[in-house]
Amino acid sequence: MRIRHLLVAAYRARAAVALTAAFAGVSVITASLAAASASAGWSHEAESHTVDITGVDFSFRINTHGGAEAGLVDIRFHNRGQHDHQAQLFRLNDGVTPDRFKADLLSGNLGSIFADSVPTGGAAILRPRDDQQVWDALQGGTYAVVCFVTGPDGVPHFAKGMLGFFPLKGTVSPAKLAALRPHERVQRQVITAHDLTYTMPKVLFRNRIYTFEDTDSQDVHEINLGRLMPGKSVADAKAYFARLALPGDPGPAPFWSEGGHGAILPGGHGWFRVDDDPGRYVAFCLVPDDQTGLPHAAMGMVVGFDVR
Secondary structure (H helix, E strand, O other), X not given: OOOOEHHHHHHHOOOOOOHHHHHHOOOOHHHHHHHHHHHHOOOOOOOOEEEEEEEEOOEEEEEOOOOOEOEEEEEEEEEOOOOOEEEEEXXXXXXXXXXXXXXXXXXXXXXXXXXXXXXXXXXXXXXXXXXXXXXXXXXXXXXXXXXXXXXXXXXXXXXXXOEEEEEEEOOOOHHHHHHOOOOOOEEEEEEEEEOOEEEOOOEEOOOEEEEEEEOOOOOOEEEEEEEEOXXXXXXXXXXXXXHOOOOOOOOOOOEEEEEEEEEEOOOOEEEEEEOOOOEEEEEEOOOEOOOOOOEHHHHOOEEEEEEO
16 A cells, blocks of 8 residues: 555645645644643643544544534544545634535645645554544634545545544633643653654654654644564665655555654644554654645655654
8 A cells, every 4th residue: 555645646746835825824723832831831631522533445434422622632543444544634714614625625726725724633644453542732613634645546535535524612722722731641752843854762662642743943744653564674764755756656665554643733732642563663744845845754754763
């Protein structure tokens, strides 16, 4: 199964847009989180809410358990399909309807997509029959769940039906939203995305929760985890991502998709549980550069680490 991100395909079709300009006009809900959390501290006890998202080939089943509310949302993504899937979240801007978001997404007008909404995390690409738990501090509103993975047929999964919506009720002040954290113990080591790299521990431990922060000055980032196949190296993964920038088939990925945290705005943060088999891994970002259109991984945003 090839990992093919919609935005990479859009670049090849010369339809990439300047994402920085598009983001400038949207409601940056998560942009205030880092500054507010510094004053609020980590001691706040949050009432979390659960949203279960199940991906199959090719649709989402979304269960808000009677109606989830704004605040710290426990998002549990279950891939029950036969292909790699993701559950990228977007909060629709006020006044944007699901029908409008869907129409803009299917049209390939990326500028309209990012004018319609804000990326707010969710679960990164996950292999079949696997699960990923993440926590995101979310304001009330309507959320879209999108799978951008594209298979060998060249059709992105959202075009086959992997697009869903769910509401979150209520409103939370930015300061309170920034102070929320998972009830479970979070590791002190924070993973930060910045300047086309990650600053992260050399070893992540199973069944631990890690904070993911985008500390870049302007770029949106995500963190995908890939477990390297036997005999494959970090260099093999970097070579694979470099081929994404070239015409033609890049060949099979040298790793299995093991989840991670979805894309967030600069200044945003979230949490994800590492529940993967021990081994050698790579962290990578498939969000495109606003200048070149290349996925960040093709520009070197690939970092090796171990899971124990």
